[in-house]
Amino acid sequence: MSTSDDDVLEALRSTFSPHTLTTDPAELDAHAVDKGPLEHWQVHVPRAVVFAESVEDVQTLVRLSAEHRFPLVTRGAGTSVSGGANSTEGSVVLSLTRMNQILAMRPEDEVAVVEPGVINADLNAAAAEHGLMYAPDPASYRISTIGGNVATNAGGLRCAKYGVTRDSVLALDVVLADGTLIHTGQATFKGVAGYDLTSLFVGSEGTLGIVVGVTVRLRHLSRHTETIAAFFDELTTAAQGVLEIGKARVQPAITELLDRNTMVALDQAQGSDLAGRGNTLLLIQTDGHGAAIEAEIIREVLRGLGATVSDPGSAESERLIELRRHARGDGIATEVRVGEDVAVPRSKLVDYIRAIEDLAEEHQVQLKVVAHAGDGNLHPTFSVPSSELSPESGPETSPDDDAGSPALPEAAPVTLDAAEGDLPASAMSRLHAALDGSVRLALEMGGTITGEHGIGTYKLRWLDWEQSAEVIALQRRIKDVFDPEYRLNPGRAIL
Amino acid sequence: MSTSDDDVLEALRSTFSPHTLTTDPAELDAHAVDKGPLEHWQVHVPRAVVFAESVEDVQTLVRLSAEHRFPLVTRGAGTSVSGGANSTEGSVVLSLTRMNQILAMRPEDEVAVVEPGVINADLNAAAAEHGLMYAPDPASYRISTIGGNVATNAGGLRCAKYGVTRDSVLALDVVLADGTLIHTGQATFKGVAGYDLTSLFVGSEGTLGIVVGVTVRLRHLSRHTETIAAFFDELTTAAQGVLEIGKARVQPAITELLDRNTMVALDQAQGSDLAGRGNTLLLIQTDGHGAAIEAEIIREVLRGLGATVSDPGSAESERLIELRRHARGDGIATEVRVGEDVAVPRSKLVDYIRAIEDLAEEHQVQLKVVAHAGDGNLHPTFSVPSSELSPESGPETSPDDDAGSPALPEAAPVTLDAAEGDLPASAMSRLHAALDGSVRLALEMGGTITGEHGIGTYKLRWLDWEQSAEVIALQRRIKDVFDPEYRLNPGRAIL
Structure with missing residues (x-):
């Protein structure tokens, strides 16, 4: 489809200054991938990277792409955890990071x-x-x-x-x-x-x-926030707590649910003893002028369910929510992880978590679950010990919602296939089976395959589990209206 | 384009029972128009009305429309104030009112x-x-x-x-x-x-x-609401009050602004004396668990600006907001009115109202303004005395946001042209000039021609003031994807 590499590069070089255009191999590599899991054969080093500094730069590049028929992959910080910003074959990457005013x-x-x-x-x-x-x-x-x-x-x-x-x-x-x-x-x-x-x-x-x-x-921006940490013996009761808060007609700003394994991982990373205090943790934050009133209602509701609830002004609660917000809390180099991003109706939280616990057991993989419980958006992370895989496999990225945290080292793409090729295929196929099963379950419970991460390239394989042939066809026809030559970020978002 | 009337009716009759299909002239007339202003030549009596009772009924009718190439105008309660539910030439009306479960x-x-x-x-x-x-x-x-x-x-x-x-x-x-x-x-x-x-x-x-x-x-559903009525001498101060409430970081559930002429009209209709207490009225409601705290902040802020502010629990405030919500409060049979629905950035509220006051004076028309001030959505109503028009002209509908209130008699379509044809063209052209000017001004201030009523058929004439040729073309191409034969509600929403 595209003009030869030489022609494209020549056209780019005659248009953009070296300040704007790079073909430096290190830069090309850095712009080939994002933070999504990527199989090695999916990595395509772009022909060039253009750092646009103005709308005109973007327009000029797009017109070049039309003239010379090369695909353009537009990119910000490259923090997609679904492979939405990976480079594609023969593409030029358009970086918008300099348009930052x-x-x-x-x-x-x-x-x-x-x-x-x-x-x-x-x-x-x-x-x-x-x-x-x-x-x-x-x-x-x-x-x-x-x-x-x-x-x-x-x-x-x-x-x-x-x-x-x-x-x-x-x-x-x-x-x-x-x-x-x-x-x-x-x-x-x-x-x-x-x-x-x-x-x-x-x-x-x-x-x-x-x-x-x-x-x-x-x-x-709220002047007042109140943060509550509530430990529960039972996951079921914690999920019930989320629903009871709703019945008390309180809309918290944040409602995070952490399962036991997540607490264990946090304890290992932080030296804390969360898991000694319960099997499920709800972290809740209220805000606005009614924050204190709402927090008191929530504390009452959760105590009524038998939870151990933090006192008003608890510094630990604040610290925990920051931990949940900013840190993965699980920088474990001894496992290969793949996270998910399904959403289910809130009333199905327990059913869903129980079902994927069974799934993890069935496939002999480890499972941790955190959830934005207020909106039923779950981030289960499935993992297998690295020891089951190639010894040279380092820690892998996890496409959970925390990927891209600056606390993390710049992540290499997950090369699942490479791992698979090296050592026990069974470990990787167990991981894949658990992932597929978890996505299927979310759909069966009336949920979606992606609550907030997007389809990217990584979740394309599940998209027709959620969308009908008619919807897929409609989306293609809309794509045809906007980009009939499929030059803009081809191969993602839709089938 | 379409099959002959007889063929269409025969196809409909052989498909739908008399319970579902009607060609009764009174029903046809009732389904020809909605509550938008309509010039008489725009009234098209439909060929038939189908009262669908199931998704299958809808699918069957749509397939008939494809086969016999007649346009379908889908309709609910017909309360559009922009002519979004008016019948079009040769159309069959699809009523969805029976699908009400x-x-x-x-x-x-x-x-x-x-x-x-x-x-x-x-x-x-x-x-x-x-x-x-x-x-x-x-x-x-x-x-x-x-x-x-x-x-x-x-x-x-x-x-x-x-x-x-x-x-x-x-x-x-x-x-x-x-x-x-x-x-x-x-x-x-x-x-x-x-x-x-x-x-x-x-x-x-x-x-x-x-x-x-x-x-x-x-x-x-909030258990707590607090309603505040605040009277201001100056419109400017009232609008400043809206911004100051924002600076106090309070998000009211409702923030309505009523100008002096609206208060006068309410007084005439209700026998009240609002206009004696100020020149601009803000009606504000807070809700949620912090409602009382927020209301107290608002009262302080507005008193600080010199407003006369209702006390907590004021029954009058509650009554006023219900009046604003449910009633036009201006069922005046002696004027011809046309309302508008622009939105401007909140900080432009005063500039906008001042500018349309000037416009009203320039064109010698009456003006009343109510605004959802919290989001900058204004409903100015321009009017001229009926005495300037045909004596047989009755009260006209006003496409403001209150049209369709059950407190009103079923409204006849506004037949502006008929009026125009009958008597002083100058009155109608003054009205039109004021309307056009008010829409132009909203756009000049960074606003939109319709905040919440939609384009329908009535506002098509202003749409290319807001949208570029490229956007108009894109929308047509999207329409082509979904309905290339323009059978579904043709002639509205887009140009």
Whole structure:
């Protein structure tokens, strides 16, 4: 399909300065992969990387890609844990990390306009100066970009109360596959003129156009938060606690559930003794002017269920929630892990966790579970001991929601196949069987294969378990409208 | 394009029973129009009305429409104030009012599944039994359907805090133009598999498919609300109050602004003396467990600005907000009114209201303004005395957000042209000039031509003021994907 490599490089070099364009092998390698699990044959080193510094740079590159017919893989910080930012064969990577300016901060309107390369945490820091926050808080928020968050419709811990990325995006500037710049949406909280193109671009993983500007809604940064740690003997009771909080009509900002194995892993990493205090931990945070009242209601509800509940102002609770938010807490070099990102209706949390516990036992793999329990979004992590695999296999990345934390060393792509080729195939196939089974179970319980990480390339194999042939066909026809030559981030998000 | 009338009717009659199909002239007339302003030449009596009772009925009718090539206008309660449910030439009207069952109420998941003909208020009543609510609350909520709300992405009073319809719709069942039934989205709060087709259908005014099932997210029904009425001498100060409440980091559930002329109209209708107490009224409601704390902060903030603020528990405030919510309060038979639905960034509220006051004076028309001030969504109503028009002109409907209130008599379509043809053209052209100017001004201030009512047929003439040629073209190409023959609600929502 594409012009020869030489022609493409020549066209790029005659257009972009060496400051903007690189073919340095180390840079190419660094831009070939993201933080998703990738089999080695899926790694494609790009032809070049262009660090766009303006909308015009993006338009110019897109037009070159149209002329010379090479695929463009657009990328922010590369923190996708689903392979949404991996390079594809013959592609040029478009990095938007240099387009990192907050173009407007309008505190009275509770709106900001940013370039796509702005780091989520930087936007939050700027908003905080005005008593505001940008609500979507993926675990990668200290390093991931708003553009990447938009591409995946990123979630986080606060979604049950404040919504996902889509709920905070009001308008977009998008460069289409032919280089045209369009503006969608409006700068106001409400607007219903025509089709909701903004929402169509959000979560489309860069396959419909390149987002070069984002108008976001900001929300009030709470002056008050209260954090509660509640230890339960039984998972069932903890999940019941989540539902009882709902029945008390309290909407916490954060409701995290950690299972026993997660606590054990945290204890190992932190020297704590969480697992000695219970088998399931709920970490809950309330915010807003009613935070203290809501926290008191929650404490009463959970004590009523027999939980050991932290006192008001508990410093440990604060520390635990930060640990949950910022750290994987499980930097264990002796296992190969693959995490998941399913969501199920909240009432199915216990059934789901019990079922995947059975699955783990059946396939003889280890299982840890954390969940954004308020919205039924679970991150089970399945693992096998590294000792069962190649001795040279190092620690593997886990596509859980915490991948990309800056506390972590830069991760190499998971080369599952390589491992598989080296030593007991049975370990890897057990891991795969458990993963497949866990995804199937989520669907059977009325859930989804991905709550917040996106399809990327990694989850394509499960997509037609969730979507009908008709929906798949419709999405292809929409892709055809926007990018009939499949030049923009080909091979991800849709089948 | 279409088969002859006889063939169409024969096909319909051989398919649907007389219980389901009607060609009764009174029914046809009743289904020709909605509550939007319509010029008389725009009224098209449909060929027939089909009252679908099942998804299969809808599919059967859609397939007949494909075979015989007649347009289908899908309709719920017909409360559109933008002409989104008007019949078009040669069309068959598909009424979904009989598909009015709540199919599932899952309080633990905070989710319900409904047929499209369920009345918004009925869903809320059913949810309230479980301490839950369906948040989107268009003023028509006592008579409008969830399907219609979805078609227009309806707003309401609570949107700044709880979002618009799109934010409460998790999944849809949709019959496509060829009769295929698809399911989009997921039953969980989060889900990012593939493109966001759900959001694409929401607000598409029935032009992309026929929504036959809606999975909605419910939220906690607050046990506590506090309502505040604050009278200001100056509009400027009232608008400043809205911003100061934001700076105090309080998110009220409701923030309504009423201008002096609205108060005068309310006084005339209710025998009250609001206008004697100030020139601008803010009606604010807080909810949730922190409602009392938030209300106290608001009262302090507004008193600090010199407002006369109601005391806690004020019965009058409650009454006023119900009045604002349920009643037009301005059933004045002596004027011809046309309302608007623009939105501007919140910080522009004063500038916008001042500018349209000038516009009203310039064009010698009357102006009243109410605004959902928390989200910058304004409903200015421009009017001229009926005495300037034909003596046989009765009271006209106003496309403000309150049209469709059951307190009103069933409204005849506004026949602006007829009026225009009859008597002083200058009055109608002044009205039109003021309307056009008000829409232009909203766009100039960074706003939108429609905050929550939709484009329908009425606002098509302004759509290319807001949308670029490229966006218009993209939308057409999306329409082509879903309905290349333009059989579904043709001639609305997009250009």
